[in-house]
Amino acid sequence: MDDRPMQPLKPGATIGILGGGQLGRMLALAAARLGFDCHVYCPEPDSPAFRVAARHTVGAYDDAEALATFASSVDVVTYEFENVPAAAAEVIAACRPLYPDARALATTQDRVAEKIFLSFGAGVEVAPFAAIDGEADIETAIGVTGLPAILKTRRFGYDGKGQAKVGTLDELREALERFGGDCVLEGLISFESELSAIVVRGADGLAEVYDIGENRHENHILSETIVPAPLAAETLAAARALGLAIAEKLGYVGTLGVEMFLVRDQGEERLLVNELAPRVHNSGHWTEDAAVTSQFENHIRAVAGWPLGAVTRTAPVRMLNLIGDAAADPLAILADPSARLHLYGKREIRAGRKMGHVNYLDR
Amino acid sequence: MDDRPMQPLKPGATIGILGGGQLGRMLALAAARLGFDCHVYCPEPDSPAFRVAARHTVGAYDDAEALATFASSVDVVTYEFENVPAAAAEVIAACRPLYPDARALATTQDRVAEKIFLSFGAGVEVAPFAAIDGEADIETAIGVTGLPAILKTRRFGYDGKGQAKVGTLDELREALERFGGDCVLEGLISFESELSAIVVRGADGLAEVYDIGENRHENHILSETIVPAPLAAETLAAARALGLAIAEKLGYVGTLGVEMFLVRDQGEERLLVNELAPRVHNSGHWTEDAAVTSQFENHIRAVAGWPLGAVTRTAPVRMLNLIGDAAADPLAILADPSARLHLYGKREIRAGRKMGHVNYLDR
Structure with missing residues (x-):
């Protein structure tokens, strides 16, 4: 692996994205706004991200030859999901810079490694x-x-x-x-609320954290995120600091999702980290419509070695996931002219499938 | 041509776009956010919009067979420029809905027809x-x-x-x-300032107009747009009303750019319409970062038969075009973390070529 400090990508360079789902798609759209081309690699034909990218490859994550060909066609590689096999990451990193890097992947794709890193490496509390x-x-x-x-x-x-x-x-x-x-x-943790810190850290080590959101789940799937989380300023500040500290300890480059539990013990608040996602995160989708720079664009900027954009929130916002049939009638959603609708271009509605989301500004 | 009222497109439908430059590219990106696929038709290979679209066709605008094949592959056709030949528009409209329609094209692609429409049809003043x-x-x-x-x-x-x-x-x-x-x-008009009204009108006849911008040119090319234009509220209201009236008179569907001159005659203000653009317009690029719904998304919504989104402005904004060498060093622009940079993915910088733009919020 090449350990020289990263040179910023040239305008018009090509960004490789592993994974062709909605996160890959939104990354590709953000990259396009900055003039980059994208090459998306995914095993499923007709992946949503393929349809907004200059190039795509249908390939398996254990096909070393296809991965090497893919990597050599791009200037940097990133991914939309943490389950990139270590062998695939190795093939790619041998050929092109991979961000977030192999350490971020190894740490976050194994729950035990992640918890050991969190509690012993980063010194934060976990269950x-x-x-x-x-x-x-x-x-x-x-x-x-x-x-x-x-x-x-x-x-x-x-x-x-x-x-x-x-x-x-x-x-x-x-x-x-x-x-x-x-x-x-x-x-088992008895928590008061689940929070997300969406952190972004550049190749230069400068990091920013978006305003903290509160998440609500249905059937174990994220249902909505409210930003700012309706909590005390000190709690939000502690959550932000925790997110930044983790990104720093990982030497992370890109957007990082940090899920936390807020626990109240005899009146005293504690934040326990539940999970890390080394990628753009569903609980950060509000940033597309209610932040100066979205988590997607900042991820692209980070992996391109470009400076980060401001993470300032521009309005209170509620992000509602459209799961399964909730996406069946988009026109009903758009009857509210302020509703910011995002659909992922998935061909078929299935129960439990994330089909899109809506950002409601000013809630 | 099919004169039945338009049915809203189904989610995941395909939008055909004539023209593969930056406007087509930004239309395709807006369509993708709503889950649509795009098929871009353009004579130039490697057009910027091709690289963000599910499909593209390299074809001439006088190739009736290629145009018909293109049209039959999509659900609706729109365009990024007013110089679509009448014969091409006919071939397409025989096959699929074309928005803005043939009348909008015929009126705006001929300066004499446009001025006759404006002064006699719409009753507005022109030079x-x-x-x-x-x-x-x-x-x-x-x-x-x-x-x-x-x-x-x-x-x-x-x-x-x-x-x-x-x-x-x-x-x-x-x-x-x-x-x-x-x-x-x-x-020759001696004008005080040049203004733009960006109007959007849906298939249902409901119309909205964005806040009026003031344009500045260099070498006859738009250099910057300031929104809101620093003028009296009555002037801005008159400019908005004028834009809406023109869209209404044209029975227009989509985003319409209306360029106006503000003339002062012995203290009395008059607005003269200079030019119409039956498409998204450079002076509306600020809407991507400083309006609830961008001109691109609203154009897509209109041609899809979907309801329009709110055109509310969210911040004062200055849009600066990056022409030629001004785009050579994007990292210098991004040194300001609030600068919202857009690059068009053009392979080569040339003098006078529009390479991108930057939106500065809160100016």
Whole structure:
């Protein structure tokens, strides 16, 4: 891997994006506004991001040859999801700069590595946790977390997939078997609210954090984000500082999503970090319409080695995800002329599928 | 042509765009945010808009077969420039809805037809004018406009091309010969400022007008637009009303640029309409960063038969065009973190070429 400091991309350079879903699509749109070309790599034909990019490659994430060809056709590579296989990241990084880098990927794609980094590397609080590879680890793990707890696969979980709440030893055994081992057990946290810090850090080490949002979920899928989160100024400041500290400790380049729980213990507030996403994040979609520079554009600027744009919020905003049938009648949404509608160009509405989102300014 | 009232496009429908320059590119980006696919038709290979569209066709505007194939592949057709040949418009309109429609095109692509429509159809004031097809018309024309005057080709002029200021009969003859006849002579207007009304009108007849901007030119090319124009509220209201009236009279669907001169005669203000553009307009580029809904998105909504979005301005703004070398060092522009940079992805910087623009919010 090339360890020389990154040179800013030239205008008109090509940005490679791994992943062709809505995040890749919005990254490509942001890149286009800055005059960059994009080349999107994704295993699924007809991916939404393909249709707004200068080039695309349909390829598997374990096809080293296709990945190398892709990488050599672009000037820098980034991605829309944290589950880029380590081998794929290696093939790419051997050829072109990869941002966020291999360390950010390795740290965030494994829940145990992530929690170890957070609690020991970054010194921030997380829920009690213990790795469980198999039956033999169960007793120790429960000793750490107690029951009930949440069993999660170490890798490839999202939107509540690969996790199960377990109240008894039997439930834990059953879930562990179902997941096939390689899990982490987390203590159940009784939190008051879930917050997001969307941090962006440039190749020059300068970092910014957007105003903190409060997230609400339905069926384990993000349903809405309210910004600013209706909390005390000190809480918001603490959440911002926490996000910035994590990005700094990771030596991160790009947009980073930091999910946190706000816990109240006998009146005292604590912030526990739940999860990191080394990419633009659903809870940052409000920035497209209510911030001077969106999380997408700032991610592109960061990976291009360009200076970051102002993250100043321009209005109070509520981001509502359009999941499944909620996207079936966009004209009803647009009956409100201030509704800022975003649709992802997915061909088919399916239950639980993120089809788009709406930003409501001034709420 | 199909005269039935337009049905709103279904989500994910395909919008055809004639012209692959920066306006087509920004239209395609706006369409993508709403989940539409775009198919861009343009004679030049590697056009900027091709690189953000799902499909493109390299074809000539007089290739009826290619145009028909293009039109039949999309759900509605729009364009980025007024010089779509009438025959091309006919081929397309026979096959798919074309917005803005053939009447808008015919009216605006011929300076004489435009001025006749404006003064007799819409009842608004324009500079004194007279058609000059050849030598025989010169005397009558000068009788109308006086000298000095401006000779312009009836068609295909832009950015000062195809026009000449003429102070004497000899200069007029020389320019007429150079342009090959088919011209219009316009009286020279001594104006205080040039204003733009960016109007958008939906298929349902509902129309909105953005806040009025003041334009400044260099070498006949738009250099900057200041919004709101620093003028009296009554002047701005009159300019807005004028823009709306013209769109209404044209039965227009889409975004319409209306350029006006503000003239002061012994203290009394008058607005003279200089030119119409049946498309998104350079003087409306500020709307991308300082209005709830951009002129591009509203154009797409209008031609899709979707409701318009709010045109509310969110900040004072100055739009600065990046012409030629002004785009050579984008990082210098981005040293101001509030600068909203847009680059068009043109491969080569040339003198006089529009390479991008910057919106400065709060000026």
